[in-house]
Amino acid sequence: MGTTVTLVKESPLPTRKARSAAPAAGKRRGRRENLAGYLFMSPWIAGFLLLTAGPMVASLYFAFTDYNLFNSPKWIGFDNFTKMFDDPRWQKSVEVTAKYVVIGTPLKLLLALGVALLLAQSRRGQAFYRAAFYAPSLIGASVSIAFVWRSIFSDDAVVDRTMALFGVHSGGWVGDPDWILYCLVALAVWQFGAPMVIFLAGLKQVPKELYEAAAMDGAGPFRRFWSITLPMISPVLFFNVLLETIHSFQIFGSAYVVSNASCGPADATLVYTCYLYQQGFKNAQMGFASAMAWMLLLAVALVTAVLFWSQKKWVHYEEDAR
Amino acid sequence: MSATTTPTPSEPLGGIGRKRARSLLWHLGSLLVLAVVLYPVIWVIGASFKPSKDIINSLDLFPAHPILANFTGLADGIADISIWSFFRNSLIYSLGAVAGILISCSLTAYAFAKIRFAGRNVLFALMIGTLLLPYHVLLIPQYVMFQKMELINTYVPLLLGKFLATEAFFVFLMVQFMRNLPKELDEAARIDGCGHLRTYWSIVLPLCRPALITSAIFTFINAWNDFMGPLIYLNEPSKYTVSLGLTMFRDSDGVAANYGGLIAMSLVALLPVLLFFLAFQRYLIDGMATSGLKG
Numbered sequence: 001m002g003t004t005v006t007l008v009k010e011s012p013l014p015t016r017k018a019r020s021a022a023p024a025a026g027k028r029r030g031r032r033e034n035l036a037g038y039l040f041m042s043p044w045i046a047g048f049l050l051l052t053a054g055p056m057v058a059s060l061y062f063a064f065t066d067y068n069l070f071n072s073p074k075w076i077g078f079d080n081f082t083k084m085f086d087d088p089r090w091q092k093s094v095e096v097t098a099k100y101v102v103i104g105t106p107l108k109l110l111l112a113l114g115v116a117l118l119l120a121q122s123r124r125g126q127a128f129y130r131a132a133f134y135a136p137s138l139i140g141a142s143v144s145i146a147f148v149w150r151s152i153f154s155d156d157a158v159v160d161r162t163m164a165l166f167g168v169h170s171g172g173w174v175g176d177p178d179w180i181l182y183c184l185v186a187l188a189v190w191q192f193g194a195p196m197v198i199f200l201a202g203l204k205q206v207p208k209e210l211y212e213a214a215a216m217d218g219a220g221p222f223r224r225f226w227s228i229t230l231p232m233i234s235p236v237l238f239f240n241v242l243l244e245t246i247h248s249f250q251i252f253g254s255a256y257v258v259s260n261a262s263c264g265p266a267d268a269t270l271v272y273t274c275y276l277y278q279q280g281f282k283n284a285q286m287g288f289a290s291a292m293a294w295m296l297l298l299a300v301a302l303v304t305a306v307l308f309w310s311q312k313k314w315v316h317y318e319e320d321a322r
Numbered sequence: 323m324s325a326t327t328t329p330t331p332s333e334p335l336g337g338i339g340r341k342r343a344r345s346l347l348w349h350l351g352s353l354l355v356l357a358v359v360l361y362p363v364i365w366v367i368g369a370s371f372k373p374s375k376d377i378i379n380s381l382d383l384f385p386a387h388p389i390l391a392n393f394t395g396l397a398d399g400i401a402d403i404s405i406w407s408f409f410r411n412s413l414i415y416s417l418g419a420v421a422g423i424l425i426s427c428s429l430t431a432y433a434f435a436k437i438r439f440a441g442r443n444v445l446f447a448l449m450i451g452t453l454l455l456p457y458h459v460l461l462i463p464q465y466v467m468f469q470k471m472e473l474i475n476t477y478v479p480l481l482l483g484k485f486l487a488t489e490a491f492f493v494f495l496m497v498q499f500m501r502n503l504p505k506e507l508d509e510a511a512r513i514d515g516c517g518h519l520r521t522y523w524s525i526v527l528p529l530c531r532p533a534l535i536t537s538a539i540f541t542f543i544n545a546w547n548d549f550m551g552p553l554i555y556l557n558e559p560s561k562y563t564v565s566l567g568l569t570m571f572r573d574s575d576g577v578a579a580n581y582g583g584l585i586a587m588s589l590v591a592l593l594p595v596l597l598f599f600l601a602f603q604r605y606l607i608d609g610m611a612t613s614g615l616k617g
Binding site for chain 1: 349351352356359362365369379381426429430433438439442445448449455458459461462463464465466467469483485487517518550553554564565568569584588592595596599603606607611612
């Protein structure tokens with residue numbers, strides 16, 4: 001995402017230059033360009049107002065009301081929020097989601113980076129492996145795969161029996177409140193292909209001379225990774241960390257299907273959005289659900305802000321890139 | 323093991339054996355990852371040919387006596403709904419989404435990339451901002467809005483956003499692509515008297531084919547896989563998409579009465595995505611790769 005931000009800054013402002021050059025004709029042309037621009041943009045502008053900005057305002061208002069879709073919203077101040085903080089199920093959903101994000105995201109990114117490093121050495125079959133490893137990212141979000149996951153992690157099924165051989169855990173993962181979350185984590189990690197492809201593209205852009213020079217100076221493989229590879233791909237790493245973190249905060253479908261729509265057992269897979277769904281669409285607590293949604297937005301905004309702030313310390317952008 | 327201790331693996335002699343060892347290790351590592359990645363897919367293929375009672379507990383990847391009953395059973399449909407109905411609905415949703423994204427996102431991207439209008443940079447920043455916005459903040463008010471408009475149980479709530487370019491990722495992808503097209507082309511078009519609509523349609527769009535194909539395939543797959551949208555907006559089984567249809571295979575206790583049917587249907591539901599992937603994997607992977615890099 002750092003890339004996009006620099007893009008915003010860099011996008012040139014030729015409008016003013018064009019205007020000052022030939023005042024009269026430029027003005028007319030500028031007006032025509034404005035009209036054309038807004039005409040082309042009109043679907044997006046309509047969508048932004050109707051489906052993004054408008055709903056955000058409405059959602060903020062609902063968050064402070066008691067609203068069940070059939071009555072008209074009744075202003076109750078911060079009641080939804082105080083109720084939320086006291087609600088043990090809300091606390092549980094925060095805990096489950098935090099656990100999922102904190103365990104799943106680093107594992108997924110580590111695997112993505114590790115496999116990308118492996119594949120970056122061009123050898124025969126590289127393109128095949130790259131494609132095959134990417135495939136789970138496309139099908140992983142489907143209900144089909146969620147059902148497959150539920151099946152292979154069931155009691156006495158293949159994962160259970162294999163892991164029991166290593167003495168890890170036996171007795172089924174899906175039915176056990178202490179283990180089912182790891183089943184979801186495994187499903188997320190299985191989809192390491194998307195960040196891997198982005199890592200690979202980043203690794204390809206590291207100049208080969210740097211490695212040759214370092215090898216001449218006697219730097220070993222770890223030193224080369226730490227001092228060359230990691231700094232050179234840090235913008236890509238940042239992009240992946242940001243996107244994967246935000247993405248995993250919003251897990252819904254896999255938790256819903258793997259737990260058989262129960263978010264159980266014992267609320268063990270009650271991820272944040274599942275609880276939001278239950279409150280909003282099962283209990284018709286639109287006000288409470290809106291308040292929950294805004295807490296999620298705040299959490300995501302906070303994480304994004306912290307990541308962007310930390311970026312200064314560890315992400316290296318090449319100054320002469322453009 | 324000794325292969326990794328010396329830093330320069332380029333001496334002519336002795337280097338050959340080391341090179342071969344490294345190559346072997348590389349292939350071993352890749353194959354190991356491949357096995358883990360492919361296992362669930364191979365599992366579902368094998369399981370769909372097993373009788374229901376063997377699906378979970380039998381460790382054989384492929385059954386000794388494969389049966390077709392799971393697939394032939396699908397022809398009966400589920401709860402009086404034909405399987406084709408789910409597929410038809412998913413197709414309507416997915417193809418509608420593709421049409422919407424291609425039209426609306428390319429128009430928006432053209433404005434950002436090729437038209438110099440006042441406020442462009444502000445709008446671009448807003449558009450990028452929506453990339454990071456969790457969808458769930460919009461979920462409740464959008465539902466309330468569509469409910470007031472009596473559009474629940476139609477495909478309008480699922481498709482409207484696609485026709486109004488709310489998928490910022492694809493706008494961004496197309497902007498990046500259009501910015502990299504040679505400027506001389508649209509300048510020449512303007513000198514020849516082409517308006518923006520003409521330039522967009524006859525010059526920019528044809529050149530953007532790779533970006534359009536990438537967006538179309540991603541959109542199709544996302545809509546095909548979408549679960550939350552249909553779950554919230556569709557409440558009549560005859561309107562269900564494949565994702566929702568699949569969940570009908572379990573009863574109220576969450577136990578699938580017809581486990582074989584569930585697994586066979588899961589496989590069939592995966593097929594379009596897998597086929598698209600095999601046909602267009604280059605476009606998908608390149609599209610994914612460039613999203614993380616400087617345009």
